[in-house]
Amino acid sequence: MASPRDIKKRIKGVKNIQQITRTMEMVAGAKLRRSQSAAQHARPYAEKINSMVHSLGKAAGNIQHPLLKDRPVKKIALAVLTSNKGLCGAFNGNILRKAEDNVLRHASKEYMLFCVGKKARDYFSRRGYKIKKSYMPSDRELELSLIIELVKDLSEGFEKGEYDQVDLIYSQFVSPMVQRPTSLTLIPFTKPSEEEAEQQQRKAEKDKKAAGDYLFEPEPEELMAELIPKYLESQVYNALAQTQAGEHAARLVAMKSASDNAKEVIHTLTLSYNKARQASITKEILEIVSGSEAIKAG
Amino acid sequence: MNEKEFQLEIITPQKVVYREDVVSVTAPGKEGYLGILANHAALLTSLKPGKIEIRKAGDLIPVTVRVQSGFLETSNNKVVVLVDKAEIEE
Numbered sequence: 001m002a003s004p005r006d007i008k009k010r011i012k013g014v015k016n017i018q019q020i021t022r023t024m025e026m027v028a029g030a031k032l033r034r035s036q037s038a039a040q041h042a043r044p045y046a047e048k049i050n051s052m053v054h055s056l057g058k059a060a061g062n063i064q065h066p067l068l069k070d071r072p073v074k075k076i077a078l079a080v081l082t083s084n085k086g087l088c089g090a091f092n093g094n095i096l097r098k099a100e101d102n103v104l105r106h107a108s109k110e111y112m113l114f115c116v117g118k119k120a121r122d123y124f125s126r127r128g129y130k131i132k133k134s135y136m137p138s139d140r141e142l143e144l145s146l147i148i149e150l151v152k153d154l155s156e157g158f159e160k161g162e163y164d165q166v167d168l169i170y171s172q173f174v175s176p177m178v179q180r181p182t183s184l185t186l187i188p189f190t191k192p193s194e195e196e197a198e199q200q201q202r203k204a205e206k207d208k209k210a211a212g213d214y215l216f217e218p219e220p221e222e223l224m225a226e227l228i229p230k231y232l233e234s235q236v237y238n239a240l241a242q243t244q245a246g247e248h249a250a251r252l253v254a255m256k257s258a259s260d261n262a263k264e265v266i267h268t269l270t271l272s273y274n275k276a277r278q279a280s281i282t283k284e285i286l287e288i289v290s291g292s293e294a295i296k297a298g
Numbered sequence: 299m300n301e302k303e304f305q306l307e308i309i310t311p312q313k314v315v316y317r318e319d320v321v322s323v324t325a326p327g328k329e330g331y332l333g334i335l336a337n338h339a340a341l342l343t344s345l346k347p348g349k350i351e352i353r354k355a356g357d358l359i360p361v362t363v364r365v366q367s368g369f370l371e372t373s374n375n376k377v378v379v380l381v382d383k384a385e386i387e388e
Contacts, residue, residue, distance in 0.1 A: 048380055
């Protein structure tokens with residue numbers, strides 16, 4: 001059995017760890033609140049731009065745009081969104097696994113990687129994947145400039161024909177306890193899912209008067225060319241906001257369980273410390289008693 | 299005063315900057331400034347950086363909002379302005 005002194009040292013060490021995890025838990029909690037509200041505030045913009053693209057697409061009929069073209073998919077660009085920092089449980093691992101699954105599943109197809117966040121870059125470069133470009137978002141705020149750059153790079157490569165599809169892999173923020181790694185096809189535009197189409201229809205019915213005769217200024221095609229990058233930006237912005245909120249939520253949970261574990265460890269260590277202390281006292285008393293017995297006998 | 303009002307929303311990716319009932323809006327359209335009153339025809343247009351002037355019922359001095367480029371959609375007596383950045387001038 002370890003000496004009481006060693007155990008005491010370990011207790012002290014675990015207490016220090018607990019202090020750190022507890023602090024990180026609190027910091028993550030505060031950041032979660034902020035990023036969650038940022039994600040929420042981003043929603044009206046995303047919804048409105050979504051409905052604008054829809055009403056433009058519906059009212060103006062067939063619009064030609066390079067980013068709308070469906071091509072046979074041979075090469076895929078993957079944009080993977082992760083956090084910069086670790087210590088948030090399986091959060092980044094889940095996203096990266098999802099990304100790797102996608103790469104492996106399409107083993108016959110070539111891929112190109114765009115990494116957002118330090119974790120994605122480190123992971124893929126360590127495993128020898130070729131990374132086209134990586135981006136480092138700041139942890140403090142959502143930078144519009146970075147998103148604009150990413151969208152520009154992605155759409156330029158698509159227009160040049162470097163790849164035929166762009167997938168975005170990010171973590172969907174379902175609730176503070178649940179983050180779901182999600183893959184989303186960014187370019188070319190996929191038709192809205194049925195649920196979404198239904199929603200749009202219901203909305204359109206609600207303002208029937210508006211449907212149909214829109215005035216466009218400038219021409220619809222020109223307008224679409226301007227609207228699409230903004231639409232993509234808002235999608236990426238939304239994804240990044242959710243990923244960041246998810247990161248903080250995951251860290252909060254991870255740090256909470258770390259603090260709880262530390263508490264448990266301290267409890268068991270304290271028990272064995274008391275036992276060891278008791279044992280040594282008993283041993284000492286025994287020695288004294290047996291010593292005095294020996295003197296008496298002698 | 300009995301002026302017709304309509305709802306105006308100015309939204310950036312970060313937040314909803316402005317959401318109120320107004321009487322008239324003047325916005326920097328790509329092909330020139332455009333004024334919007336209630337019951338305007340459905341319209342979708344892009345905006346260039348500039349100032350949006352908003353007049354509310356009973357107010358004589360308009361509210362000015364400085365905006366970056368973006369889009370303006372109006373339908374059903376509702377005007378939605380989507381811009382990268384918007385700042386209400388005091």
